[in-house]
Amino acid sequence: MENIFTDEYFMKKALQEAEKAFEKGEIPVGAIIVVNNTIIARSHNLTEMLHDVTAHAEMQSITAAANYLGGKYLKDCTLYVTLEPCQMCAGALYWSQISKIVFGARDEQRGFMTLGTKLHPKTTVVSGIMANEAADLMKHFFVSRRK
């Protein structure tokens, strides 16, 4: 039997989170954290609602996953996030020693790859999973805001 727990499977869950952000008028970024094929954290960007620049989807998922695990290191965990993490989120992921980061669309201006933020040597990165879907949601958001 085929394994249903692919990167696409989990990125769809992150996209569902991004849609929740969109519906609230937040920049539509969603994230989940997975360990042993179990989702242990789900979150979406809440910077506007909370008036807090630190309320990115990734930051909330890191805190929630550590709370679930009872320890601050996210060993054997994978973060799925619809957009390339920024410097802040990549910096938090560095400290978490997370095993794997899977992101969707690139953020050419403010993404950690462009800006050269250092990740932990234990962390691998996969990019481009459902990138078009994630980028389309961002485009719709910014078009709707201009109206």
Add this chain to the structure above:
Amino acid sequence: MENIFTDEYFMKKALQEAEKAFEKGEIPVGAIIVVNNTIIARSHNLTEMLHDVTAHAEMQSITAAANYLGGKYLKDCTLYVTLEPCQMCAGALYWSQISKIVFGARDEQRGFMTLGTKLHPKTTVVSGIMANEAADLMKHFFVSRRK
């Protein structure tokens, strides 16, 4: 009359926060945020107690100051922090558009200056204020942990 509200005056307050972290067995870093000579946030590192890599002193002060101001941008605010901010905290400070960052001791390994984290163009940086006091507290902490 001489102005008592110098960078040293406020850095002493940040050092008092760092001492609170030390007493709790946390890496001793403290931070405060000041606007118009008024302290609107005080915090110290709580990563061990909260099992959360995002619980750096700076992150807590950014969230607390935004909460106090009712908006996410830290315009006209100054962060005083005893140690050079890391990538995560500098990345959060980038988003906050904070006016000024004053830090004490350098973090040659994991500080944002070493790692090249980008700050907002509106942000100015002052370093080395009470650096010896901040560095001594860190040294005492790591010596006491080895015992």
